[in-house]
Amino acid sequence: MIRCRKSSSRSSGSPPPMKRCSSASVASLCSTSASIDCSSRTIGQRKVNEDFGSLNNSFLEKICNILRFDALNLQSTTMRNANMLSSLDADDGYVSNIPHYGVDVCFTNQYHYSASELEPYRLIGDPEMDNLLSQIKNVGAFDDIISAAAAAYRDSTRDDTSRNLAQFYRHYEKVPSWVDFDQLQRGIDVFLAYLPAAGCALYYRSLVGGFSIPKIVGVLKSTRYLITDRKKTLERLIDTGGLLAACFAPTGAKHAAASLRPGGRGWLAALRVRVLHAKVRRRLLQLKRTSDDGQSIEVWDVEKNGIPINQEDMVGTLLAFSVNVLLGIEIFAGKPLPVGEQLDYLALWRYIGWLLGIDTPESEDMSSNCDEAAPVSLPPIDPCGPSILHSYASLESIILHLLHPEPSSCDLVKHLLSVRGLFAFRAEVCRSLLGAPLADSLGLPKSCCWQGWRIDAIQIFVLNCLLKASVYSFFMCFRFYTLLTMSCPWFKTKATVWHGRLQRKFLQKWEKGHSSRMSVSKRSPSCPFSMVMPPQI
Numbered sequence: 414m415i416r417c418r419k420s421s422s423r424s425s426g427s428p429p430p431m432k433r434c435s436s437a438s439v440a441s442l443c444s445t446s447a448s449i450d451c452s453s454r455t456i457g458q459r460k461v462n463e464d465f466g467s468l469n470n471s472f473l474e475k476i477c478n479i480l481r482f483d484a485l486n487l488q489s490t491t492m493r494n495a496n497m498l499s500s501l502d503a504d505d506g507y508v509s510n511i512p513h514y515g516v517d518v519c520f521t522n523q524y525h526y527s528a529s530e531l532e533p534y535r536l537i538g539d540p541e542m543d544n545l546l547s548q549i550k551n552v553g554a555f556d557d558i559i560s561a562a563a564a565a566y567r568d569s570t571r572d573d574t575s576r577n578l579a580q581f582y583r584h585y586e587k588v589p590s591w592v593d594f595d596q597l598q599r600g601i602d603v604f605l606a607y608l609p610a611a612g613c614a615l616y617y618r619s620l621v622g623g624f625s626i627p628k629i630v631g632v633l634k635s636t637r638y639l640i641t642d643r644k645k646t647l648e649r650l651i652d653t654g655g656l657l658a659a660c661f662a663p664t665g666a667k668h669a670a671a672s673l674r675p676g677g678r679g680w681l682a683a684l685r686v687r688v689l690h691a692k693v694r695r696r697l698l699q700l701k702r703t704s705d706d707g708q709s710i711e712v713w714d715v716e717k718n719g720i721p722i723n724q725e726d727m728v729g730t731l732l733a734f735s736v737n738v739l740l741g742i743e744i745f746a747g748k749p750l751p752v753g754e755q756l757d758y759l760a761l762w763r764y765i766g767w768l769l770g771i772d773t774p775e776s777e778d779m780s781s782n783c784d785e786a787a788p789v790s791l792p793p794i795d796p797c798g799p800s801i802l803h804s805y806a807s808l809e810s811i812i813l814h815l816l817h818p819e820p821s822s823c824d825l826v827k828h829l830l831s832v833r834g835l836f837a838f839r840a841e842v843c844r845s846l847l848g849a850p851l852a853d854s855l856g857l858p859k860s861c862c863w864q865g866w867r868i869d870a871i872q873i874f875v876l877n878c879l880l881k882a883s884v885y886s887f888f889m890c891f892r893f894y895t896l897l898t899m900s901c902p903w904f905k906t907k908a909t910v911w912h913g914r915l916q917r918k919f920l921q922k923w924e925k926g927h928s929s930r931m932s933v934s935k936r937s938p939s940c941p942f943s944m945v946m947p948p949q950i
């Protein structure tokens with residue numbers, strides 16, 4: 414049942430139509446955000462005035478950087494673009510500057526994926542888990558497949574179904590060769606240390622921005638995930654937080670990353686979420702409706718949307734929880750995290766992605782979840798490895814391919830931001846983390862718009878100014894807290910411990926809340942990540 418193959422290098426597919434950049438354009442892509450002062454100076458100006466002016470400009474620039482929040486022009490983007498351009502093959506390297514919602518993406522054929530390269534991944538779901546479920550009779554929405562696999566693994570007398578379950582369990586009990594649990598623990602510590610900024614980035618930048626992709630909205634609509642009443646939406650969001658807490662909350666064990674080791678709490682949670690995705694995928698592909706002429710036709714349009722919860726969708730979601738969070742922390746802090754912390758955090762999500770069913774190299778010559786039935790063998794995208802450049806370029810590629818909001822995206826975003834009230838405040842925070850162009854496309858309201866001297870217009874303007882000031886104060890508090898965490902080792906240690914306790918308390922509360930929900934539904938005991946709301950037409 415376990416499908417492994419020799420991991421081939423990425424095929425050299427044709428990039429989108431583009432031309433080789435001139436030396437001038439390459440230089441412009443590598444330039445830093447600080448522009449060179451080319452204004453003419455008087456010949457007789459004294460050197461002491463030049464030195465003082467340079468010092469004054471540098472000081473003012475630092476002050477402006479501290480006070481400014483810019484989601485579109487990040488320091489790390491400039492550095493990555495320079496590194497990518499310097500590493501391009503002189504003979505085969507092509508680069509194109511592609512504007513997309515206020516961001517100029519430095520698209521290279523050696524690091525990025527074109528639309529034609531990504532499309533085949535939309536026809537692949539999770540071959541290993543899909544095949545496993547197809548061999549189990551009468552899989553229920555609340556059945557705990559992972560517990561059944563663990564029981565089959567321990568049982569010596571097995572039928573065919575039990576052997577398949579045991580084989581699956583055995584596969585993920587043996588971790589890939591690149592896994593270093595000490596590094597995974599450092600990645601967990603990165604998330605815990607910067608939890609306030611990471612949490613806001615997950616909600617306002619990753620969730621809102623990522624779930625505005627029309628092809629993902631189709632799955633959300635059919636499963637009624639995040640688009641029913643506010644109480645149900647809040648429960649779904651809390652369930653996502655439950656997965657994170659199960660993976661990252663301290664366990665008290667002496668071993669590093671104990672919750673993510675085989676059999677650990679986070680390890681089990683990730684595999685159960687994977688089963689949930691497979692159940693939804695299977696249900697959507699089985700749904701049929703009767704046409705006007707009485708024929709039975711499939712509800713899900715595979716040709717238009719691809720397989721539900723396919724490899725590209727899962728890769729994009731993983732990058733939203735990893736790379737996009739790093740970008741969100743950078744927006745709050747005004748500077749990127751150290752490279753070592755970024756690598757540790759990406760390694761953490763590479764391992765979680767492997768558990769969730771994303772095709773990932775397990776060693777130098779084997780990958781984890783390839784589709785042998787596919788007409789063309791596709792190399793794994795491996796979004797969170799093996800380099801920072803690859804991870805960020807993969808996110809940019811998927812954004813260029815999928816992020817084109819439609820009216821359905823706007824409706825979902827407004828619903829998400831209205832879950833617990835304060836819509837105007839949340840929308841303004843979202844604008845600051847996404848950038849104005851994308852926020853405008855998602856229909857998020859603008860504040861501080863002068864509409865004339867009418868009394869009602871003046872009142873609205875004053876309220877908008879107060880809103881703007883409150884959001885800016887919110888960002889400044891987060892910047893101070895994040896920078897203090899980055900610069901003070903003692904405070905960082907204390908923050909990591911404190912945030913870990915918060916995660917542990919949240920996990921305990923979530924587990925009790927889930928038990929209550931399941932008892933009301935008369936489904937106790939059941940899988941912690943059950944298909945509570947099966948897909949409908």
